[in-house]
Amino acid sequence: MAMNYENYVKDAKTWLHQLCTYLGIDDEQKAGRIFRAVLHAIRDRIPTGEAIHLGAQLPIIWKGIYYDGFTLHEPVRIRHEDEWLEFIRTKDAFAEQADFPTLDHVFYAFQDVMSFLRDRLSEGQYNQITQALPSDLTVPV
Template structure:
């Protein structure tokens, strides 16, 4: 547990670290690859957020741990949402934002991160998310 001297901040950092640890465990990565788990999370969150209608993006963002929510909203332009993209374009965007070698391919990266995210949001919000994106992308969600 982190000790910032402010218990609310400690809780926020711990929740973000728990999510990153879950990503690492899903990939079988050691803790020393924390930057890579963060990059994977960010690389998937941004195109997902941009593809969603604004209301759905906001509802989903509200479910994320506070620090991860900041990452999610970083650079967002809601006036340009939703960004239309095919499954291939979505995967290409994820790949372009992930600066590491992709073990098992970009689709595996996306699926693994999304499976981990599903553990950190409510089941109802996850189902709502799946219902609001095109079927080709919904197929990537657990």
Template sequence: MSATHTAEFEHAIHTANIWLKAVSEALGTDDRHLAHRVLRAWLHTLRDRLTVDVAAHFAAQLPELLRGVYYDGWVPSGAPVKYDRDAYADRFAQEARIGAGDVPRIAPAVTAVARGHLSPGQLERALAQLPHDVRTLLEPTPAPAG
């Protein structure tokens, strides 16, 4: 492998690690395995609820290695999968191997990380495709005015 390819691969790993570190910090944990499971679950549950076109446009904004995670196991012919807030939370919890009661805290934390790393408007275009009840599960609760 040439030095250029090695550098490109190292950059892809570095970028994915930046995201994982940000998710870990947002969750208040040093458990990178948890951060990976949660990020993967967030990407998959979002992807599967989007139309194929919106899912592909969203993927184009992801870092290379995370794009691979995003597409892993995808069945575009079945998209979008229609599920409500409870089914979304159950699927997220099952894939992330967390308790369903943790989803309302964890999913918005990952959304905030994604928002901080994606081009402006990209996440909003994807979230706009979701039913309101699912979108509210993914959105951070606004801080009280004060």
């Protein structure tokens, strides 16, 4: 079986270009960091089985980024929106101040990423993610 790396790169770049549109930015590096931060926060917040199901729906390069640092875990307990937004911010290693200078920046980036995921994941998977998030958090439906 031949490995078609060019298609993997193309799929990952397609997602990244589309994500830039959702975020309203042209900076692909920043968009990639934001996406990684939100994906890692979601991954660590949802049960392990759900985290694995989410990873299965990502393009292969994004799967690698998603699973980087992944361990079997108990979901992180976060009960309030501000805790959740701070948790996302901590996932943006070394760039959190550039990408997320305020919690409002985190909130809007999270909303945009969730809208992006809603349009790409199965409805069931998206609903599983939203149900695992803090109850006072507004997510796109």
